[in-house]
Amino acid sequence: MRAEGIAWRLIAAGLLAACGCARYPAVVRPKAAWRVVPVAGVTATLDVLDAGQGGGQALRLSFAKAGEERRFIALEGKPQGDPATAKSVSVMYRLSLAQGSRPKLALLVLEKDGGAWLKVGGAPLATDGAAEARLPLDGLRRAEFAEDSDPEPRRDQLERVWLGLVLDGPAEGTLELGRVAFAGEAYRPTAPLPIACGDPAAWSVGKDAAAECRLAPAKDGPAGQPSMRIEFAFPGGRHMYVTPALRLQDVELEGYRGVRFVYKAKLPAGIAGLLVSVSERGDHSQYYAEQAPEASAEWAVADIAFGRLKLGPWSKDENDRLDLNEVASLTIGVHGAASEPKASGWIVVSEIELVP
Numbered sequence: 001m002r003a004e005g006i007a008w009r010l011i012a013a014g015l016l017a018a019c020g021c022a023r024y025p026a027v028v029r030p031k032a033a034w035r036v037v038p039v040a041g042v043t044a045t046l047d048v049l050d051a052g053q054g055g056g057q058a059l060r061l062s063f064a065k066a067g068e069e070r071r072f073i074a075l076e077g078k079p080q081g082d083p084a085t086a087k088s089v090s091v092m093y094r095l096s097l098a099q100g101s102r103p104k105l106a107l108l109v110l111e112k113d114g115g116a117w118l119k120v121g122g123a124p125l126a127t128d129g130a131a132e133a134r135l136p137l138d139g140l141r142r143a144e145f146a147e148d149s150d151p152e153p154r155r156d157q158l159e160r161v162w163l164g165l166v167l168d169g170p171a172e173g174t175l176e177l178g179r180v181a182f183a184g185e186a187y188r189p190t191a192p193l194p195i196a197c198g199d200p201a202a203w204s205v206g207k208d209a210a211a212e213c214r215l216a217p218a219k220d221g222p223a224g225q226p227s228m229r230i231e232f233a234f235p236g237g238r239h240m241y242v243t244p245a246l247r248l249q250d251v252e253l254e255g256y257r258g259v260r261f262v263y264k265a266k267l268p269a270g271i272a273g274l275l276v277s278v279s280e281r282g283d284h285s286q287y288y289a290e291q292a293p294e295a296s297a298e299w300a301v302a303d304i305a306f307g308r309l310k311l312g313p314w315s316k317d318e319n320d321r322l323d324l325n326e327v328a329s330l331t332i333g334v335h336g337a338a339s340e341p342k343a344s345g346w347i348v349v350s351e352i353e354l355v356p
Contacts, residue, residue, distance in 0.1 A: 034059060034077035037162055041067045046075065049176065063165070064172040065100075072106055074164030079180045084155045086182030088134045091163070093177055095125045100171025102127060106164055107135045111157035114147025120166055122251040122354075123193050130178075136187035136254055139325025187255045193354040195330075197246055197261075198226030204329075206243040210235055213242045221350030222262055222299050232334065233344035236268065240343075241335035243275065246352070253278075253324040256354040258305040261332070263350070267295040268343035271336045276304055277312065280326040285317035295345075303355070 036044045042065050049058045063073050079089055089107055102124030109117045117140035125133060140153050150157075165175060196202065200215045207213050211234035221227045234240040253259075265274060273292025279285065287309035293302040306324060311317055332349055 034075045036061070037072075037074040037076050037164070039071055039073060041065060041069065042071050042073055044073055059177045061164070061175045061177070062173075063167075063175070065167055066170050068169050070166065070168050072108070072162075072164060072166055074106070074108065074162040075177075076160055076162050077180075078161050079163070079182050081182035081184075083158050083182045085184055086137055087186045088136045088183045089161075089163070090179065090181050090183040091133045091135075091177065092130065092179045093125065093133060093175060094130045095127050095173065095175050097127055097171070097173040100167065100169055100173070103165040103167045103171065105133050105135060106162075106166045107140075108143070108162035109140060109153060109158060110160040110162070111148065111150075111154060112159045113150075113154075113157050115150055115153065115157060116143035116146040117141065117153040118143050125165075134183065134185075134187045136325075139254055189255050189354070189356045192260070192356065193251070193256070195246070195248070195251065195259075195352040195354065196226070197228050197349060197352045200228070203228065203244050203246055206241070206245065206331075206333075207232075208234060208240045208242070211240050211242050213244065215244060218348075220348070225350050227348055227350035230333065230347040230349070231344075232346070233342070234338070236270065236338035236340045236343045239335070239337050241275070241333070243277075243331045243333040243335070245279065245329040245331045247329050248327060251354070253306065253327045253354060256306070256324075256356055258303065258307075258355055259330060259352065260301065260303045260355050261349050261352040262299050262301055263293065263332070263347060264297065264299055265293075265295045265345070265347040266297070267334060267345045268338035268340050270339035271334050271343070271345070274302070274347065275331065275333045275335045276302065277331045278306075278309065278322070278327045279329045279331065280317070280323060281328045282326065283316065283318055286312045286315040286331070287322045288312050 036046050044061060044063045047060045049060050061075060065071055104124055105121040107119045119135050119140050121135060198217045200217055203215055205213050211232060214231045216229040218227050218229060230244050232242040273294045275288060277286050277288035289304045290310050309322055
């Protein structure tokens with residue numbers, strides 16, 4: 001198994017929560033129990049620190065990376081606790097950066113029979129002091145290089161764990177680790193998670209062949225935030241659809257109550273409101289908000305609860321339930337039959353965020 005190949009394939013979604021803490025509350029395993037995983041294009045060293053105040057030892061991972069490519073800088077070892085009953089991995093950390101953007105926490109679970117399952121946090125790690133991050137163990141994704149055929153991870157096969165940072169672009173800094181443990185508590189985010197929406201490359205447009213659609217990025221949100229303007233036109237008198245979808249490839253929704261965004265919209269006569277939905281990977285089953293947000297000439301807030309989404313009658317799902325850890329995209333668009341002969345309109349969205 002090549003570390004470089006693993007690094008290239010760590011492009012999964014995940015979740016991360018961070019909360020402030022005064023100092024590391026427990027002792028990590030000795031340095032001998034953890035080692036740096038060699039990765040091409042990365043310089044990394046591991047040292048043992050004295051956490052002080054009776055806090056025992058902590059680890060410090062120093063790293064530097066000059067290239068633009070994505071890399072997974074990891075330590076191999078095993079967290080404290082029992083993986084058989086765990087619902088998440090809890091990490092007490094302090095991140096300092098001399099260069100680069102904030103990285104995401106990542107976990108790779110390696111099994112004795114060749115299985116490999118990964119999770120990448122949805123939000124970047126904090127850099128403003130000691131904090132806790134948790135990665136849920138539900139919804140781990142099979143790595144492409146995995147050698148077994150099990151449909152799900154097997155806790156009884158767990159052999160090694162890689163824990164570290166996913167970095168894009170040049171970076172330099174340190175990651176101090178206190179307690180690293182399997183936790184019995186489920187992941188619960190403590191703050192909203194912003195979702196960038198201003199890049200057209202992050203969107204894909206589904207539409208009827210007779211419809212037209214144009215995406216126009218801007219910075220005209222309520223306070224000058226990045227926004228996306230969706231302009232559309234289609235014939236009236238028959239059912240049409242324009243469904244721009246924002247990809248959520250680095251985000252997992254598990255642990256969040258719903259999605260919230262601000263918007264303005266001008267819709268054709270006969271179209272009651274926006275079509276807001278999420279789509280799962282695999283069978284692409286689509287769950288939509290039955291109470292569609294209405295058109296508004298002024299900024300309005302759409303607050304969509306995942307628990308109230310319904311399976312679209314145009315869609316099918318093998319298990320007839322919304323699996324949040326399988327959600328791949330968020331759609332904000334329109335569908336229906338306009339009463340105007342030549343229908344047109346627009347939607348502007350900004351400040352998209354997942355809400356706990």
